[in-house]
Amino acid sequence: MRIGVIGAGAIGGTIAALLDRVGHLVEVTARGEQLAAIRDGGLRLDGGCGSHTARIAAAETLQTRPELAFVTTKAQDAPAAIRANAAVLDGITVVVVQNGLAGLREAEQLLPGSDCVGALALYAASYLSPGLVSVTTTANTYLGAGDGPPPQAAVDAARILDAAMPAFAIDNFTGAQWTKLMVNQINALPAITGLSAQQVLGDRRLRAVVTASLQEATRVGYARGVRYGSIQGLDDRILRVVARAPRWAAQAVPLLMKRRMGSTPNPGSTLQSIRRGQLTEIDYLNGAVVDEARTAGIEAPVNAAITALVHEVERTGTFLSPDQVHERMRPLLA
Numbered sequence: 001m002r003i004g005v006i007g008a009g010a011i012g013g014t015i016a017a018l019l020d021r022v023g024h025l026v027e028v029t030a031r032g033e034q035l036a037a038i039r040d041g042g043l044r045l046d047g048g049c050g051s052h053t054a055r056i057a058a059a060e061t062l063q064t065r066p067e068l069a070f071v072t073t074k075a076q077d078a079p080a081a082i083r084a085n086a087a088v089l090d091g092i093t094v095v096v097v098q099n100g101l102a103g104l105r106e107a108e109q110l111l112p113g114s115d116c117v118g119a120l121a122l123y124a125a126s127y128l129s130p131g132l133v134s135v136t137t138t139a140n141t142y143l144g145a146g147d148g149p150p151p152q153a154a155v156d157a158a159r160i161l162d163a164a165m166p167a168f169a170i171d172n173f174t175g176a177q178w179t180k181l182m183v184n185q186i187n188a189l190p191a192i193t194g195l196s197a198q199q200v201l202g203d204r205r206l207r208a209v210v211t212a213s214l215q216e217a218t219r220v221g222y223a224r225g226v227r228y229g230s231i232q233g234l235d236d237r238i239l240r241v242v243a244r245a246p247r248w249a250a251q252a253v254p255l256l257m258k259r260r261m262g263s264t265p266n267p268g269s270t271l272q273s274i275r276r277g278q279l280t281e282i283d284y285l286n287g288a289v290v291d292e293a294r295t296a297g298i299e300a301p302v303n304a305a306i307t308a309l310v311h312e313v314e315r316t317g318t319f320l321s322p323d324q325v326h327e328r329m330r331p332l333l334a
């Protein structure tokens, strides 16, 4: 099958390499030194899904019309990337693999003639150097759209992806996006401190910050009438307990995430942007929680403070120590 992957970074590079490995004709888009490296030496994948070098076509935009496409840029880049490829995406199934709440909705608006499907990647991948991507934790991908059963396009795309990496079509995708937003409460602290997700979750005081932001975010979801979707051992029932539990008990969820991540350091996708001197997706993660809280007429001070700290590191390029984070966040955690 001809498959296009738009934005061959950590996630797009993983998907493209694994689909190439099972025999699909894959074409990717990339830019700068990543594009040059893929053209020169292929797209190299290592880590948890094994090693593979995919010698695949690469350009700044798709040069041929695929039968199925994945959009795998960061949230802030997706609208421009979709617009640049809109002509070849029209009329096909387009799978938007993106954290946050906005990706699928935006794609649907930009591509009214396509079958847009959302996807949530629970595995972790790192962009190590131009042309080289590594999977640091293996896990499932969940595909769907809306709050009912998955549309046929999601079922079909999941079947194709599942031949290369574990993928499932799920009910209540909208609720699952919210559950993933809770999982992504881990992203900010690595971006603020420069530590891996495992180091953050292993530090008692940083874990308290993650737990507080997670609890606040779950309550925002309930204030917005969300029914959390079931992914990766988290569901509406568990998150309802987390929302109300004392912090010492709610930290069981971040600790579970740490165990699931295994021992290969996972910087998370947000720290990877900081390391490359790029703007992060934080406005679509903790920032989205703040926006949703505002819509519900409540406040989300912990998520607002965390969003501001990530923007501060984006601006200054200087990480904060765990002590500094503790000092800055302490008034909000009391």
Ligand SMILES: NC(=O)C1=CN([C@@H]2O[C@H](COP(=O)(O)OP(=O)(O)OC[C@H]3O[C@@H](n4cnc5c(N)ncnc54)[C@H](OP(=O)(O)O)[C@@H]3O)[C@@H](O)[C@H]2O)C=CC1
Pocket: 006, 007, 008, 009, 010, 011, 012, 029, 030, 031, 032, 034, 060, 072, 073, 074, 075, 077, 078, 080, 081, 084, 097, 098, 099, 121, 122, 123, 124, 125, 126, 127, 268, 269, 272, 281
């Ligand atoms: N990494 C992870 O472990 C996980 C990430 N996610 C989510 O997946 C999505 C992708 O993240 P990730 O793979 O980490 O991000 P990356 O930054 O590693 O990859 C995105 C790639 O898209 C490229 N890109 C952006 N705009 C364009 C464009 N217009 N044309 C061509 N290429 C473009 C970027 O190039 P450039 O570098 O030049 O900007 C980059 O190579 C995000 O929403 C993220 O939150 C979800 C689960 C896990």
Ligand SMILES: CC(C)(CO)C(=O)C(=O)O
Pocket: 099, 121, 122, 123, 124, 125, 183, 184, 186, 187, 266, 267, 268, 269, 270
């Ligand atoms: C699942 C997780 C936390 C993997 O790192 C992720 O979604 C991210 O890094 O953005």
